[in-house]
Amino acid sequence: DAGITQSPRYKITETGRQVTLMCHQTWSHSYMFWYRQDLGHGLRLIYYSAAADITDKGEVPDGYVVSRSKTENFPLTLESATRSQTSVYFCASSRTGSSRANVLTFGAGSRLTVL
Amino acid sequence: DQQVKQNSPSLSVQEGRISILNCDYTNSMFDYFLWYKKYPAEGPTFLISISSIKDKNEDGRFTVFLNKSAKHLSLHIVPSQPGDSAVYFCAASGNNDMRFGAGTRLTVKP
Numbered sequence: 001d002a003g004i005t006q007s008p009r010y011k012i013t014e015t016g017r018q019v020t021l022m023c024h025q026t027w028s029h030s031y032m033f034w035y036r037q038d039l040g041h042g043l044r045l046i047y048y049s050a051a052a053d054i055t056d057k058g059e060v061p062d063g064y065v066v067s068r069s070k071t072e073n074f075p076l077t078l079e080s081a082t083r084s085q086t087s088v089y090f091c092a093s094s095r096t097g098s099s100r101a102n103v104l105t106f107g108a109g110s111r112l113t114v115l
Numbered sequence: 116d117q118q119v120k121q122n123s124p125s126l127s128v129q130e131g132r133i134s135i136l137n138c139d140y141t142n143s144m145f146d147y148f149l150w151y152k153k154y155p156a157e158g159p160t161f162l163i164s165i166s167s168i169k170d171k172n173e174d175g176r177f178t179v180f181l182n183k184s185a186k187h188l189s190l191h192i193v194p195s196q197p198g199d200s201a202v203y204f205c206a207a208s209g210n211n212d213m214r215f216g217a218g219t220r221l222t223v224k225p
Contacts, residue, residue, distance in 0.1 A: 004158075039217075041117075103164065106159050109158055
């Protein structure tokens with residue numbers, strides 16, 4: 001199906017474990033983003049990518065690693081999960097990274113709980 | 116520092132009435148503003164946007180107003196419908212940066 005899909009939708013893990021959240025888009029959008037949503041903070045940018053093999057930090061990158069070997073995939077890895085990383089994670093994509101017309105298309109989200 | 120603020124966490128209105136959601140920003144480099152709507156267990160979806168060269172943009176029941184001097188924008192929904200019940204995020208972009216507000220939960224009562 002066309003669109004942007006995230007997996008898993010729900011994940012419970014323990015402190016110190018490695019977790020990878022997957023994101024796949026079928027539009028061939030150049031730009032992809034990872035956000036986290038927390039109560040009182042809205043959506044905060046973790047990392048973004050302008051193209052395959054090009055990634056850059058966002059507002060809250062500490063504790064996260066990303067890669068983008070293919071245009072359609074943008075996985076987010078928590079190398080050693082902490083309780084403060086309990087959140088809902090949204091992947092998004094856009095055709096252009098131009099701030100003027102940067103309408104994002106979001107996935108359905110991945111709810112991560114770190115015990 | 117929160118560069119985009121939505122000071123009302125929640126808003127409740129009666130069906131058929133007007134809903135007004137507010138958003139303030141601090142960074143004068145922002146020149147494009149967007150509203151996203153989010154239903155539970157779904158990702159945000161784009162609703163409406165406005166460029167800083169305009170002060171109003173209308174799309175059906177949704178109108179966004181921008182007051183650059185006050186660094187304030189608002190989303191008007193007229194008339195409000197129960198299906199409009201959702202969380203609304205304001206976003207501001209410019210200078211290769213985009214920031215979101217914390218969201219306002221709108222409840223439209225039948």
